[in-house]
Amino acid sequence: MNDTRRAVLDALADGPMSGPELARTLDVSRNAVWKHVEALRESGFEIESTGDGYRLGEIPEFGPAVEYGLDAPFEIEYHDSVGSTNDRAREIAGEGAKRAEEDIEDVVVLADEQVGGRGRLDREWVGPSGGVWSSLVLRPDIPPSHAPLLTLAAAVAVTRTAREAGVPAEIKWPNDVLVNGEKLCGILTEMEGEANRVSWVIVGIGINVNIAGDDLPEGATSVQEQAETVNRRIFVQRLLEEFDELRTAPDKILPAWREYSATLGRRVRVETRNEDVVGDAIDIESPGVLVVDTEDDEVRVHAGDCEHL
Ligand code: BTN
Incomplete structure (x- = not known):
């Protein structure tokens, strides 16, 4: 999220503030304040104009707002509906070298609905509205043989986030997250690279979150079905923060995976x-x-x- 927009939200979080006061606090023109407020409204933030100035309403449950309050270095590209987040992520990855040189944050493609989702082994992946359909575009400095660890890290991050939401999730090797044998999440990792270094890795994570049982395919379950409807903004933020912590401490990935495994001992x-x-x-x-x-x-x-x- 643009730094000034974040600063507008931070300033309004403490209470209403007039346009001139905001302009002074942020050291920008009044016209710039107005433009940022409009852009935030377009992203779904409720910002009322009142006699006391701008007043911040509810933070949206999902959408570009996921970047607000996110404590991990990811830029969010949000879509209400998309074919496949992995396909969009591949386009972004293709812009490759340029973005890497610019030293920008890793991008997460995120969608509410996915109409052409892909699963492992060329299977179709059903992605109705209410899910968390996401693809992380990563450029780690690792050999291709280490990339599967990122998939395990994603499975651990999903499991922890689901457990925090009250869902007793477990991991089935290599990277399905299940609840009592029913699928809560699938992960599709794709990569491109040379013999000793990856160019990019895309970790596609599909989680059935706020989806009613009737809208799920056979053998699948959702957070809503297992626990309750959750705030997806907070859910995705926790997921990305957990993932970010694990990728920077790879020694912790396998022990955590073992702890949550439904496969070991079977x-x-x-x-x-x-x-x-x-x-x-x-x-x-x-x-x-x-x-x-x-x-x-x-x-x-x-x-x-x-x-x-
Ligand atoms: C599996 O077969 O279990 C893997 C499913 C992966 C689905 C996710 S949803 C987000 C991302 N975009 C896709 O097209 N697929 C992955």
Whole structure:
């Protein structure tokens, strides 16, 4: 969010303030104040003009307002409706080198409704209004082999945020967030890079938040169904803050993943490209390798579709 707009909101948070007073406090012209107030209104902020000056009403539940009060270095690009946030994120990532040189914040593409959402293995992803459909465009200085850790970090961040909202979420390997076996969130990570360094990583996170049970696909659940309707602005802010904390402390990712895992200790069948691995899931290793005890052997599975038996 533009710094002056943030300053307008901060100033009005303490009570109404007249245009001239705002102009003095922010050291800008009265015309500039008016323009920023108009822009904020367009983003959904309620700013009334009263006899006492501008008065700030309710902060919107979702939308561009997610950036206001966010304690993590992300710029939000919000859409009421979009095809796929991952597709839009790929366009932004394509502007690549230029943005990296400008040293700007990482971008999060966020939408209320997604009409062409993509899941893993080319599956369709249903994204009705009320969800949190988001794609983080990241440019970490890591080799491609470490990128799966970011997916695990996203799963941990979603789980923590859902638990804070009263939803007993767990992680199914590699990165589904479930509640009693029903899907609350799916994560689709895409990346581009060279042998030893990624150019960009997109972490697409789709969470069923304020969606009624009847509007969900078979086998899915939502925060609303499991607990109650939540304020999505605060929900997304907590999610991004948790994710930001984990990516800066990668040693904490695997221990947290183990703590929230629904897979470890379970008998599983993992369909990999070459074979089905059946056995007990006993551990996860960096950057997201599932260790399965098949009785004959300990098999390390890097990728696949996992079924709990
Ligand atoms: C899965 O198959 O479980 C992964 C689903 C990922 C869905 C999210 S919603 C936001 C982002 N945009 C997409 O098109 N997909 C991801």
